[in-house]
Amino acid sequence: MAGDASDPIVRVRDISVRFGATKVLDGLSLDVKRGEILGFVGPSGAGKSVLTRTIIGLVPKIGGSIEVFGVDLQTADPTARRAVERRWGVLFQQGALFSSLNVRQNIQFPVREYLNVSQRLLDEITIAKLGMVGLLPEVADRYPSELSGGMIKRVALARALALDPELVFLDEPTSGLDPIGAGDFDDLVRTLQRTLGLTVFMVTHDLDSLHTACDRIAVLGNGKIIAAGSMADMLASQHPWLRAYFHGKRARAVVG
Template identity: 85%
Template sequence: MAVEQADAIIRVRDVTVRFGATEVLDKLDLDVKRGEILGFVGPSGAGKSVLTRTIIGLVPKVSGQIEVFGVDLDAANAKERRAVERRWGILFQQGALFSSLTVAQNIQFPVREYLKLSQRLLDEITIAKLGMVGLAPEVADRFPSELSGGMIKRVALARALALDPELVFLDEPTSGLDPIGAGDFDELVRTLQRTLGLTVFMVTHDLDSLHTACDRIAVLGDGKIIAAGTMAEMKASQHPWLRSYFHGKRARAVVGSNTGVV
């Protein structure tokens, strides 16, 4: 069910995306509520990351409307669009750090794009953002090749937070991390969401993340949103894919670990 317009940071209506003859998204509708962490799930190849890229403008849509912060992105002029983009941050799959830049330069990249600040202020922002994601100041001088997988994700998150956004897109943020690292990252995202008042759109396949970090879940199937609601509502659904996903062997193991059942 659609939320009130004033409560929706993102409103997607009748969005269709095709690659050649293949229709990936078919008149899709979705709302992301202000201040929530929305987990976006679905089968592999269903188009979860495609929707993220469509919202932020990296993938063109055939039809439909996308509003972010109440602004119709198709109707917005360049200045209006840039003002909206200034209010969001993005963590791409695998971090997508620039390999030839240091950690500090990666974090400062979006700041340089939008603001004219002294190097001293840029360096202060870098240290502050590293601290927010649990990394020491000395990490700033390292290159991505010198970082572990978990550190890369945290640096990418620091870059996403560099401009103090209200909205953050996370594309498979725990992919490739070991269970402990993934759990720590989920807790970090939850803590930042609460302390900074963020709205988070999280593409994920990680059941642990859905249980521990997300307020609400939206499920993509056959190009549309086939269900949206709380974890309890997902578990109560009789839809075949939802029952397989949320009641399968892996789901039972996750539920058991979260409740202390062995």
């Protein structure tokens, strides 16, 4: 279900981020609508992952405001901010699983951080989340080094869903996967979004993902949003980068 334009779950206004002398984000504004899958694209190194990390508080901004669930994350007190953080889940690039922890411990990590529950309930949550992402219970005792790339992404998604979030950030979730694995992961994300009512902010460069999984697309360029809309809007745009990206050689099979 696509989101309601009047009800953004994330509201970013005039965000600027600088690394040394380089301004990566320069007055960027963006809404993520409730219930949508928003695909966030742009040139390599443009700052797509930087925006994700800025929203969740891992990268400091030098200007602008960020509201999530109506809460200004800069002015919120620690209790209010922690309550917001519990309502989102994050899948980082390459999964970012803790290599010294097994799958069970990785999935339970955010639950232990926010809730005081019994080990029995923790184990039940682990098995439920593994099933949700299409993995068998016996995977729980494996370590990340024993998993395929696709399984790592699914375990990372299970961890992101551990606290039953309303909002999920996915940073290049299909990167490194073969086309079949990437397609299966896109289908999984779409299914979970529909069944759980999730709002999804997905950083991606995968044209197939944009076509099959996303309700709307936002494009980053020169530190700002240069376009936002449906796939039809992207295909109709005359912007040089959008034309190169959505009508280039790699796009032909997908668009056709």
